[in-house]
Amino acid sequence: MTHLILAGKQLDITIERLCHQLIENHGNFKDTCIIGLQSKGVPLSKRICKRLSEFLPESSILHGALDITFFRDDYRRSEKLLVPSRTEIDFIVEGKKVVLVDDVLFTGRTVRAAMDALMAFGRPAKVELLVLIDRKFSRQFPIEPDYTGQAIDTTITDKVQVEWKESGNKDGVWLVSEIKSKTNGKAKR
Amino acid sequence: MGKLSVKHLIGIKDLKPEDINLILDTAQTFKEVINRPIKKVPSMRDVTVVNLFFENSTRTRLSFELAEKRLSADILNFTASSSSVSKGETLIDTVNNILAMKVDLVVMRHPKPGAALFLSQKVNSVIVNAGDGTHEHPTQALLDAFSIREKLGTLKGKKVVIVGDILHSRVALSNIYCLQKSGAEVMVCGPATLIPKYIEQLGVKVETNLINALNWCDVANVLRIQLERQDIKYFPSLREYIMQYGITLDILKKLQKKIVIMHPGPINRGVEITTEVADSDQSIILDQVENGVAVRMAVLYLLAGQPVG
Secondary structure (H helix, E strand, O other): OEEEEEOHHHHHHHHHHHHHHHHHHHOOOOOEEEEEEOOOHHHHHHHHHHHHHHHOOOOOOEEEEEOOHHHOOOOOOOOOOOOOOOOEOOOOOOOOEEEEEEEEEOOOHHHHHHHHHHHHHOOOOEEEEEEEEEEEOOOOOOOOOOEEEEEEEOOOOOEEEEEOHHHOOOOEEEEEOOOEOOOOOOEOO | OOOOOOOOEOOHHHOOHHHHHHHHHHHHHHHHHOOOOOOOOOOOOOOEEEEEEOOOOOHHHHHHHHHHHHOOOEEEEEEHHHOHHHHOOOHHHHHHHHHOOOOOEEEEEEOOOOHHHHHHHHOOOEEEEEEEOOOOOHHHHHHHHHHHHHHHOOOOOOEEEEEOOOOOOHHHHHHHHHHHHOOOEEEEEOOHHHOOOOHHHHOOEEEOOHHHHHHHOOEEEEOOOOHHHOOOOOOOOHHHHHHHHOEOHHHHHHOOOOOEEEOOOOOOEOOOEOHHHHOOOOEOHHHHHHHHHHHHHHHHHHHHOOOOO
């Protein structure tokens, strides 16, 4: 069963609000950089940067893309091959405030790996986390977001699907849940 | 993208074009990693690798060792000359003894063709061939392909000539397979005595005139004359070889286009290429060495990534 959570105008409003919250905390972004996590966090981080530079035409906001593949904790444990994407950070994060941006926060393992990966680019002054969707009650690490687009309750078998028009799809966030059989309560494939 | 279709890297012959692509794309991300302020990633921190070298090597051994260290693997180094092999231990016994110490991956160079394949059939470990006699040297071919792709943007439709001692070269054979699978055209050029019979059956062009070959190609991969593997004289004198097949700056200047010069090393300066050519802006010899680390990281990462247990 697929259920639309966020799209269209509602999505724009959410991104807009997140930008305002960022400006509240980071002012003119002099010492702050925005880093999107590959792959679905990158389009979101780019949109946030674009919107921020419309609000703050005077500031140039540092933006990067971080790939966390080599820092994941399921190497040699997952059947899926962990194929890397690109990291594009052409500045040093030493002493800067970093806002990590991802589409969905679920178990927290990606963010843990991202913090590890980030350290290869220097010692940041502060690291914050912005997510579009926070899947509550499913964390496996003590990690919480600083900025949340929308928090939702999900079961472990649900999937949250995020699509961006930058990757050739329609913008939107969907909740895909498996239909439960009435007789035994087990999830069907 | 899928995973590699092979469990070991024995030769390029066993790889599919998609495997080569996956390795080269993965190497691209590792090249970015090794140019970071901190060049190390933790992926292989619970993997132990043994580098078994039954034959001399500088570049390949250092390159593998660095690749393993950049991936945070634990490393054992083994050289045949200072080991129990000289006391008469067999290859399988040597390797099984090492594996009993819980080693996950074996990188091996051996003077006998087929040694890596033999080992992969007899022991329970992932094997990476770092050169087996005159047979294959897959990681060298992959790094050559990577370097050409980096310099020219693609391998498809490019013309590559391999110059020199084709007969004794494992680099030549691996390169032929790798380039053809990536869509490049291959020619071999050298004295007729150093070109294996029936090599045309692999679909390569054969040319004995160096100037014709260089005029045809986009890239010239120049090999070393492997005097240590030659049991008889294959050409009258080294001086004559230099006259016929040595690449000089004069020759390069007279060509219609600017070709790329590659060499897998070690170079015999003044024999197969002159010092001026090796150090010219057409040469990507040192890029090859840098890319070697990234490509080997990709190979190790992809092979060791198979689930344990």
